[in-house]
Amino acid sequence: MxxxxxxxxxxxxxxxxxxxxxxxxxxxxxxxxxxxxxxxxxxxxxxxxxxxxxxxxxxxxxxxxxxxxxxxxxxxxxxxxxxxxxxxxxxxxxxxxxxxxxxxxxxxxxxxxxxxxxxxxxxxxxxxxxxxxxxxxxxxxxxxxxxxxxxxxxxxxxxxxxxxxxxxxxxxxxxxxxxxxxxxxxxxxxxxxxxxxxxxxxxxxxxxxxxxxxxxxxxxxxxxxxxxxxxxxxxxxxxxxxxxxxxxxxxxxxxxxxxxxxxxxxxxxxxxxxxxxxxxxxxxxxxxxxxxxxxxxxxxxxxxxxxxxxxxxxxxxxxxxxxPIDARRLVAVDVATGDVVEKEAATGTVVADDVPADADAARRALDPVEGAPVIDMRDVTFAYEQGDDVLHAVSFSVARGEKVALVGESGGGKSTIVSLLLGLFPPSSGTIDIAGHDIAEIPLEQLRRSIGVVFQDASLFSGTIEENIAYGRPGATDEQIREAARRANADRFIDSFPDGYATIIGERGLRLSGGQRQRIAVARAILKDAPLLILDEATSALDTKAERNVQAGLDELMAGRTSLIIAHRLSTIAGVDRIVTLEDGRVDEIGTPAELAVSGGIYAQLLALQETGSTKQLAKFGISG
Incomplete structure (x- = not known):
């Protein structure tokens, strides 16, 4: 009953x-x-x-x-x-x-x-x-x-x-x-x-x-x-x-x-x-x-x-x-009117009745604390469910405008860090600050509006190219969508389609090549224009030619923006400001590419392996030469 x-x-x-x-x-x-x-x-x-x-x-x-x-x-x-x-x-x-x-x-x-x-x-x-x-x-x-x-x-x-x-x-x-x-x-x-x-x-x-x-x-x-x-x-x-x-x-x-x-x-x-x-x-x-x-x-x-x-x-x-839900804010709908609102999870109080679509709203979502790093992880430990710890007392920071790469073996915790930064999981212990604010106290919608992500899998939706580019910024104008595509090096192949931006791409974008899907994902992130960018092995599944096209868009996306990059090619790693190497879920080294190249650590090993052409060993780290 x-x-x-x-x-x-x-x-x-x-x-x-x-x-x-x-x-x-x-x-x-x-x-x-x-x-x-x-x-x-x-x-x-x-x-x-x-x-x-x-x-x-x-x-x-x-x-x-x-x-x-x-x-x-x-x-x-x-x-x-x-x-x-x-x-x-x-x-x-x-x-x-x-x-x-x-x-x-x-x-x-x-x-x-x-x-x-x-x-x-x-x-x-x-x-x-x-x-x-x-x-x-x-x-x-x-x-x-x-x-x-x-x-x-x-x-x-x-x-x-x-x-x-x-x-x-x-x-x-x-x-x-x-x-x-x-x-x-x-x-x-x-x-x-x-x-x-x-x-x-x-x-x-x-x-x-x-x-x-x-x-x-x-x-x-x-x-x-x-x-x-x-x-x-x-x-x-x-x-x-x-x-x-x-x-x-x-x-x-x-x-x-x-x-x-x-x-x-x-x-x-x-x-x-x-x-x-x-x-x-x-x-x-x-x-x-x-x-x-x-x-x-x-x-x-x-x-x-x-x-x-x-x-x-x-x-x-x-x-x-x-x-039970663990969101600090949740979306809800009034079934009588169909209006979607956002509520405080604990009280059910409506806090917003719409979602800001413009880039300025995303930048205002997190008012940075003066002098605080954009990312500051301190002694973060994490385990999925009741399993063994995946991260062990991880600590590092990313300053405003800095490009930092995460390098380590596959399964070493790199993607887990991305999930924690997006608020998909809470850390088991330790603290994570974004722009000087404790991530545990930031409303999730504000946190995620402030972060642009390009995943290894482009994760597109069925529908048109235009709809997918505008997914992170509803209400964007045609000019803004086309400018984002141009900056992502995607405008040429889009214009080559008979229907252009109205081209239906099929479920998960299966009618596009891997490089084309990834450039659409980059254009989506460019249009969102979030102050913090995360690249989670964004070109690791692409061939060399497609990787060059996508990388050109990524370089445009990273310009003047705080970026955290899960490295997949050593050429990309060499262009960052600092590298954080991870081993078994622990921070091994932190330094510039030049410093770590002679330290004898993981990054130095990767460079040596690349020079000897040991692709089997490089693959262990999810790296291609």
């Missing part, structure tokens, strides 16, 4: 729609209850005329008016039920909107560590499956449950008026049937959870394979991937068999009890009619009422089945929603 309450709590803005649906259900139930009385009365009128108790003309007038009343009741039921259905459709769509937007909102505010252990496809599969099950249940529940309750209560009262044993038998079967149905819930939901796990894993792998289809085909792995996908769903077959066996065995028991009780009910009605205690019309009335009572009981299993699907699905949904 906690899951269902969470659904209600998340969708409390839909109460006007819930009320409208319930009102329509009440009216529909009332018109439905009128029909047995009309038919019963018409039956008595007909039998009275046949037996000679009333005149034919009187009987005809009566049945005509009763037929009109029947028509009015049916038309009212048709109209109101469709109005309720319209409200149900609107409510279902609004609920999907609310749950989907809240889910995406939550994902955007979760810490990076959460995504490191989750498959992207599984996250998407969970969204589609869970929300579909929840909205389906909510729609059917709101459309039918109120009507079922009203009908059941009315039938009980009317039955007690005519014959109390009928009401007694109904009072017995209702709770017994619901109790027998509830007995299936615990085991059923456990099995449903097992099925959902397999389906989510299959969906996650599906998305991963489609996203890397070139790798799958190049390694001829179609057969194995298809087999793995099929096995996931085959595993759900055995679970479904056990689940269905349990459900239907219980259904035999439930419906058997229902059949026995209604046997007693109809026996009472028929015998009393034979004895003259009920008229033929009253018998018809009661038979129809019992049919109306039977339908809610039979529908109860279907409602509970839908509820169990919703509960099982919503558990996965709310497991994500209950995951």
């Amino acid at each position: 906690r899951s269902l309450w969470n659904i209600v709590r998340f969708t409390r803005d839909l109460w006007p729609l819930y009320v409208a649906i319930i009102v329509c259900s009440v009216v529909t139930a009332a018109t439905g209850l009128a029909v047995p009385f009309i038919i019963g009365r018409a039956t008595d009128a007909v039998t009275g005329a046949v037996s000679g108790g009333t005149t034919t003309d009187a009987a005809i007038r009566t049945v005509i008016w009763l037929a009109v009343a029947f028509l009015v009741a049916e038309l009212a039921s048709t109209l109101v039920s469709n109005i309720g259905g319209w409200y149900g459709d609107v409510m279902s769509n609004r609920m999907r909107q609310i749950l989907s937007v809240r889910y995406f909102e939550k994902l955007l505010n979760l810490p990076q560590s959460w995504f490191d252990v989750e498959l992207t496809g599984t996250i998407v599969s969970r969204l589609n499956r869970s929300i579909t099950e929840v909205t389906t249940f909510a729609k059917t529940f709101s459309n039918s449950f109120a009507s079922m309750l009203i009908t059941t209560f009315a039938v009980l009262v009317i039955s007690a008026w005519y014959a109390w044993p009928l009401a007694l038998l109904l009072l017995i079967i209702f709770p017994v049937y619901i109790w027998l149905t509830a007995l299936t819930s615990k085991k059923w939901q456990t099995l449903e959870g097992e099925k959902n796990t397999e389906v989510d894993l299959a969906g996650g792998r599906f998305a991963e394979v489609i996203g890397q289809i070139r790798v799958v085909k190049s390694f001829v792995r179609e057969r194995s991937e298809l087999g793995l996908f099929a096995r996931r769903f085959r595993a759900t077959d055995a679970t479904t068999r056990a689940q269905s066996t349990h459900w239907h065995l219980m259904d035999v028991l439930r419906r058997g009890a229902l059949n026995a009780v209604f046997f007693g009910i109809y026996l009472i009605i028929f015998t009393r009619t034979v004895r003259g205690q009920f008229t033929i019309g009253e018998m018809v009335l009661l038979i129809q009422l019992m049919g109306m009572a039977r339908q809610p009981v039979m529908s109860m299993s279907w409602v509970i089945d839908a509820a169990q699907h919703a509960i099982a699905g919503s558990r996965d949904y709310f497991r994500v929603m209950d995951t």
